Amino acid sequence: MSSRLRVVVATVAFGMGLDKADVRAVVHYHMPRSFESYVQEIGRAGRDGEPAQCHLFLDPEVMVLWTIETLLCYLELHPRRWLELLPHTYAVCTVSCAGGHAQLRAAARSCPPLAAALSLSPPPPSSSSIRFDLIALSDSLGWEAPLVRRALLGAGRDGVAVEFSEPAFRVRSYGDLSGAESDAACLFLLRRARRHRAAELRRLRRCLSAFQR
Known part of the structure; x- marks a missing residue:
């Protein structure tokens, strides 16, 4: 002040x-x-x-993510409870080692997810890093994505850098939807989005009217 x-x-x-x-x-x-x-x-x-x-x-990408999250919330709050929205995660992980491929292998000995990633998609012997799909790795291990992420972060130490990128949504579905159920869900989202758009436009008009007085 x-x-x-x-x-x-x-x-x-x-x-x-x-x-x-x-x-x-x-x-x-x-x-x-x-x-x-x-x-x-x-x-x-x-x-x-x-x-x-x-x-x-x-950021246009952020606007897209907000829109997707809103639509997923609509499906979660529907009486049919078509899905459950889980905490956000990242889709891609990159582990890089200043000490080269040998250090990458050494780090994997104390980190099961990293060892699994090296086994599923082994990088060239000359490579000092590996980039992999975090969600696919979680599914292959049968672990929840946050547990895999926590274990990979634990591998980070002197000379080992663990980076996550590409934010992703995680949802839990309670079974495959039939064709009729998929159509019903899409129609529900369309109607809900239209109502939301109309409500927001009314709010903007009220604000504009207040400013013009």
């Missing part, structure tokens, strides 16, 4: 109680959950009446 800091990185909770008149810029790392939230958060800038800047980094 004394203006000794030029930049503050914070969550939305910080902005809710901030009443500092000379904030010159607000930068969003991603899209807020609602238009009202966005308006409230950028309202922290320029409260002294002087020009201020607001920037939003919008």
Whole structure:
């Protein structure tokens, strides 16, 4: 509040109680959950009446992930309970060793998932890294993906780097759907998405009307 800091990185909770008149810029790392939230958060800038800047980094891939997650939640909350949405995970794991292939093999001796990955898709003897499908490996071991990820993280030590990429959704299905059930699920999603879109448009129109008064 004394203006000794030029930049503050914070969550939305910080902005809710901030009443500092000379904030010159607000930068969003991603899209807020609602238009009202966005308006409230950028309202922290320029409260002294002087020009201020607001920037939003919008990643189209994140928008797609949010949309998929919303549709999966609809299926989970349906009375038929078509699926159960499990905690997110990553689809790909890369293990790299500064000590080369020998260190990669040595790390596998104390990490069963890494040993299984090397057995299923052995890299060339000259390779110091391996990249594999984390979900497929979990299925082959009969382990839950979070347990496999935890075990692989445990292999990380001096010279061994474990990296995860490509965020993925995990769902539990209670059996294959018949053709009629698949059609019913798709129709349900279509109708629910249309209702949601109509509701959001009504909210935006109300906000616009309030600003134009």
